[in-house]
Amino acid sequence: xxxxxxxxxxxxxxxxxxxxxxxxxxxxxxxxxxxxxxxxxxxxxxxxxxxxxxxxxxxxxxxxxxxxxxxxxxxxxxxxxxxxxxxxxxxxxxxxxxxxxxxxxxxxxxxxxxxxxxxxxxxxxxxxxxxxxxxxxxxxxxxxxxxxxxxxxxxxxxxxxxxxxxxxxxxxxxxxxxxxxxxxxxxxxxxxxxxxxxxxxxxxxxxxxxxxxxxxxxxxxxxxxxxxxxxxxxxxxxxxxxxxxxxxxxxxxxxxxxxxxxxxxxxxxxxxxxxxxxxxxxxxxxxxxxxxxxxxxxxxxxxxxxxxxxxxxxxxxxxxxxxxxxxxxxxxxxxxxxxxxxxxxxxxxxxxxxxxxxxxxxxxxxxxxxxxxxxxxxxxxxxxxxxxxxxxxxxxxxxxxxxxxxxxxxxxxxxxxxxxxxxxxxxxxxxxxxxxxxxxxxxxxxxxxxxxxxxxxxxx
Numbered sequence: 162x163x164x165x166x167x168x169x170x171x172x173x174x175x176x177x178x179x180x181x182x183x184x185x186x187x188x189x190x191x192x193x194x195x196x197x198x199x200x201x202x203x204x205x206x207x208x209x210x211x212x213x214x215x216x217x218x219x220x221x222x223x224x225x226x227x228x229x230x231x232x233x234x235x236x237x238x239x240x241x242x243x244x245x246x247x248x249x250x251x252x253x254x255x256x257x258x259x260x261x262x263x264x265x266x267x268x269x270x271x272x273x274x275x276x277x278x279x280x281x282x283x284x285x286x287x288x289x290x291x292x293x294x295x296x297x298x299x300x301x302x303x304x305x306x307x308x309x310x311x312x313x314x315x316x317x318x319x320x321x322x323x324x325x326x327x328x329x330x331x332x333x334x335x336x337x338x339x340x341x342x343x344x345x346x347x348x349x350x351x352x353x354x355x356x357x358x359x360x361x362x363x364x365x366x367x368x369x370x371x372x373x374x375x376x377x378x379x380x381x382x383x384x385x386x387x388x389x390x391x392x393x394x395x396x397x398x399x400x401x402x403x404x405x406x407x408x409x410x411x412x413x414x415x416x417x418x419x420x421x422x423x424x425x426x427x428x429x430x431x432x433x434x435x436x437x438x439x440x441x442x443x444x445x446x447x448x449x450x451x452x453x454x455x456x457x458x459x460x461x462x463x464x465x466x467x468x469x470x471x472x473x474x475x476x477x478x479x480x481x482x483x484x485x486x487x488x489x490x491x492x493x494x495x496x497x498x499x500x501x502x503x504x505x506x507x508x509x510x511x512x513x514x515x516x517x518x519x520x521x522x523x524x525x526x527x528x529x530x531x532x533x534x535x536x537x538x539x540x541x542x543x544x545x546x547x548x549x550x551x552x553x554x555x556x557x558x559x560x561x562x563x564x565x566x567x568x569x570x571x572x573x574x575x576x577x578x579x580x581x582x583x584x585x586x587x588x589x590x591x592x593x594x595x596x597x598x599x600x601x602x603x604x605x606x607x608x609x610x611x612x613x614x615x616x617x618x619x620x621x
Contacts, residue, residue, distance in 0.1 A: 222435060225568065227438075232249075237458075251596025253599045278292065289358045292354075303351075314576075322340065322341055324340055324343065355368065357370075361400070363403075391508075404419045405502060407419075422505065426496050439490055455484040461476065464476060476488060507527075507560045513552075521549065561573065595617060
């Protein structure tokens with residue numbers, strides 16, 4: 162009975178009451194029997210393609226990014242109400258359809274990946290690619306969930322603190338939270354399998370081995386494992402498959418970006434990625450103070466220094482009178498990058514500085530490339546003999562400036578805190594305060610009374 166309740170609640174988190182009444186009468190999404198659908202390579206790939214679309218439309222359409230930015234310290238959230246206000250105040254509860262719906266949606270790619278892996282013997286000529294994609298999707302599901310619903314890597318010395326439920330089987334059943342250590346070990350194992358199995362052809366909308374390596378660099382970086390982060394970032398950069406965009410306008414464009422390592426392609430009449438980015442961040446049409454991203458005066462001043470091209474490319478103080486707004490997403494449609502070349506360069510720069518003299522020159526070169534592009538010349542570049550501390554602080558600053566409105570800042574607040582115990586949150590919160598981990602939906606505890614919910618209490 163508990164299992165049935167759990168499945169119903171998990172699905173109904175994003176359904177209306179009427180549709181919930183019918184939920185138990187049909188199989189969960191993705192639960193296709195062998196006889197019905199999964200017979201060959203084409204069927205398995207179709208299942209994966211559907212999951213990409215689902216993930217693009219329901220999680221990484223900007224919804225995940227928006228929640229991250231609400232938790233961060235760049236947004237002026239004084240007018241946020243409802244779910245937005247609760248998340249911004251870092252005092253989430255079992256309620257809140259916005260985050261609870263996303264929690265359900267996050268696990269769907271993992272479930273599809275598990276279903277594909279359970280039927281992988283039916284694949285023939287494309288088996289490696291199909292299997293690699295399944296591991297990649299499962300890793301992304303768990304990585305997204307653990308970053309949002311658990312305290313970060315380094316919260317405890319041995320990372321034995323509660324993470325999320327690892328879902329590595331096709332059955333949807335109640336579970337206990339695995340430790341953060343166990344979750345990260347599973348994510349890394351899946352991404353390494355994806356790296357081994359996937360090909361090196363880069364196609365927007367489908368992962369390559371370079372996407373798996375890029376995510377490994379990101380995962381290791383959030384663990385402050387700089388040696389491994391440097392290694393994987395270095396491999397991606399040295400593939401020579403990616404390069405800086407000629408214009409800052411190209412990162413979110415249709416077909417113009419050369420930076421995208423993994424993301425989703427705009428396909429007219431089929432796939433319109435980034436819809437929630439336009440709903441929440443767009444500032445040239447339909448702007449409303451409530452429920453939109455407007456930037457604090459402190460960050461706006463730092464981001465629009467004289468000579469920085471990004472200041473004019475991505476911000477406006479006059480477009481919406483009274484608000485500092487982002488213009489990065491002021492387009493009707495665009496391809497949706499999830500991980501790109503600039504971020505990998507920033508990872509290699511900071512990781513290089515952290516790993517000693519052998520990689521310091523590479524780190525300085527990397528950050529100077531970013532500075533040269535931002536200022537249209539070398540006037541702000543670091544000296545070739547810059548000390549480690551300067552390289553790290555400069556790289557962290559440039560990371561914040563480059564990835565504005567991309568959900569990066571809250572992860573940095575937690576990562577830097579775990580690295581050194583330093584609180585860099587401009588809102589005055591501790592890097593390890595309870596409110597930086599979202600509260601789980603009540604469906605988890607309803608299905609399993611021993612499920613450990615997160616501590617509530619904000620970050621005051």
